[in-house]
Amino acid sequence: MARSDTADMRRGDGAGAGTEASTVENTGAIFERHVFVCTGGDWCAERDGDGRGVHARFKQAVARAGLKGRVRVNHAGCLDQCGHGPMVVVYPDAVWYWGVEPGDVEEIVREHLVAGRPVERLVYRNRPGKNKLPRDADDRPIGRPERSGKKREQAEAK
Secondary structure, three states: OOHHHHHHHHHOOOOOOOOOOOOOOOOOOOOOEEEEEEOOOOHHHHHOOOHHHHHHHHHHHHHHOOOEOOEEEEEEOOOOOOOOOOOEEEEOOOEEEOOOOHHHHHHHHHHHHHOOOOOHHHEOOOOOOOOOOOEOOOOOEOOOOOOHHHHHHHHHHO
């Protein structure tokens, strides 16, 4: 691609890009929503949960919901919230989810990505910036709260 083509594409008018004018308006909003799943490092991806499984499930669920091309799902590196993960962030909503499991994904897609209502039981709230939890001798995060649904499941199993 020629240098002027790149500049024209950034400008959004497509001039000089070698294509005919489209009937679709060029905007800065390429996707309605962008979902980032922490799969960087070992913590979110493997030790604190299944970040890679969460990512794969999001890709499948977004496609099944007919959102492909409107919602983008990406791997993310460390989001500096280690011990709270797997972490998921939805933009432009700036909604953070913590401790997400593959089984939570359908609910997030249905309630948040389709209906526009964040899933409150998974919404992560913390101080701005890095919020990494210390680890014990077995590498378990110290101070990680339990999800309310897990407490119910454990009580019912007894």
